[in-house]
Amino acid sequence: MSTDIDFSSLPFGYFKTDYNARAYYKDGRWSEPEYTTDEQLSIHMASTCLHYGQECFEGLKAFCGKDGVIRIFRLEENAKRLVHSARGICMAPVPVEMFITMCKQVIRLNKKYIPPFGAGASLYLRPYLLGTAAQVGVSPSTEYFFGVFCSPVGPYFKDGFKPVRMQIVRDFDRAAPYGTGTYKVGGNYAASLQALVRAKAEGYSSVFFLDAKEKKYIDEAGPANFFGIKNGQYITPRSSSILRSITNMSLRELAGDMDLAVIERPVTVEELTDFSEAGACGTAAVITPVKEIVDREVRTSYRFGDGEHAGPITTALYERLMGIQNGELDDKFNWNTILD
Numbered sequence: 001m002s003t004d005i006d007f008s009s010l011p012f013g014y015f016k017t018d019y020n021a022r023a024y025y026k027d028g029r030w031s032e033p034e035y036t037t038d039e040q041l042s043i044h045m046a047s048t049c050l051h052y053g054q055e056c057f058e059g060l061k062a063f064c065g066k067d068g069v070i071r072i073f074r075l076e077e078n079a080k081r082l083v084h085s086a087r088g089i090c091m092a093p094v095p096v097e098m099f100i101t102m103c104k105q106v107i108r109l110n111k112k113y114i115p116p117f118g119a120g121a122s123l124y125l126r127p128y129l130l131g132t133a134a135q136v137g138v139s140p141s142t143e144y145f146f147g148v149f150c151s152p153v154g155p156y157f158k159d160g161f162k163p164v165r166m167q168i169v170r171d172f173d174r175a176a177p178y179g180t181g182t183y184k185v186g187g188n189y190a191a192s193l194q195a196l197v198r199a200k201a202e203g204y205s206s207v208f209f210l211d212a213k214e215k216k217y218i219d220e221a222g223p224a225n226f227f228g229i230k231n232g233q234y235i236t237p238r239s240s241s242i243l244r245s246i247t248n249m250s251l252r253e254l255a256g257d258m259d260l261a262v263i264e265r266p267v268t269v270e271e272l273t274d275f276s277e278a279g280a281c282g283t284a285a286v287i288t289p290v291k292e293i294v295d296r297e298v299r300t301s302y303r304f305g306d307g308e309h310a311g312p313i314t315t316a317l318y319e320r321l322m323g324i325q326n327g328e329l330d331d332k333f334n335w336n337t338i339l340d
């Protein structure tokens with residue numbers, strides 16, 4: 001099981017492991033999964049994923065506990081969201097059971113890459129679905145490829161659980177109200193890149209996009225949902241153009257369990273003034289506390305907390321989430337799948 005990887009200094013990035021999983025959809029049926037050491041794909045140059053964006057994916061993590069048990073966080077929810085994304089862009093959905101089998105097997109085959117307890121790292125799984133039929137006209141593919149690979153990863157935001165600065169952008173939209181925002185499709189990330197690159201160059205960790213129609217409400221960050229805390233309330237945006245974050249879903253349950261009122265509704269930019277704490281949440285971001293949000297075009301700044309430490313509720317949520325993921329706290333909501 002031992003490797004010479006320095007798990008405690010891993011970035012959030014691709015790291016070569018031994019095996020990845022693959023399955024093929026043709027003539028209305030999925031093949032049996034295959035497991036391979038090949039990192040390359042061979043697909044037709046006219047594949048719909050390459051030209052018309054017929055591509056969707058997932059991101060989830062497996063953790064090694066102090067007890068040596070491997071726990072996969074909310075595996076089935078991720079499988080179900082891939083079905084939602086696939087249907088959203090007219091792709092053949094991956095059966096939930098097949099998704100689960102392939103993810104588990106990829107973890108088993110790459111066990112030596114699972115970061116040990118305490119390293120501040122985890123094994124990130126990347127399931128992805130591609131339209132692969134050779135087509136030139138715009139229409140849904142008749143053939144699909146589903147793959148799963150994994151990579152040991154460290155924190156997405158390089159400082160881990162330290163408050164970051166974020167930027168609101170008004171001159172870019174990530175997704176439209178009736179667009180593809182609720183699906184985890186590559187096009188949404190392509191649409192976020194210009195704003196993200198600029199924000200990083202201007203000294204911010206990431207951006208918050210606003211609702212594309214009115215430019216009044218907070219939608220979400222490029223890779224994470226938004227939440228704010230005020231007067232014992234956990235408040236998070238409701239919007240038809242954001243990804244339904246499984247981390248956020250979990251934090252809502254944890255917040256309720258901590259006797260906070262949990263509120264999901266449109267959140268205006270002006271309301272940021274009222275929050276005592278703010279954060280971004282997602283599989284990669286985990287919970288990233290936010291110390292400042294700058295509304296770039298309006299030239300307004302909103303600050304949260306003392307600028308150095310995460311607030312008490314954000315910290316409590318983080319500790320509970322991490323505690324459940326690594327097995328130190330009771331998994332009372334039944335979120336973990338134990339790898340057998």
Ligand SMILES: Cc1ncc(COP(=O)(O)O)c(C=O)c1O
Binds near residue numbers: 224225243282
């Ligand atoms: C756009 C976007 N929003 C939110 C999230 C968070 O979702 P989850 O908590 O399911 O990882 C992600 C992915 O991590 C994302 O890419």
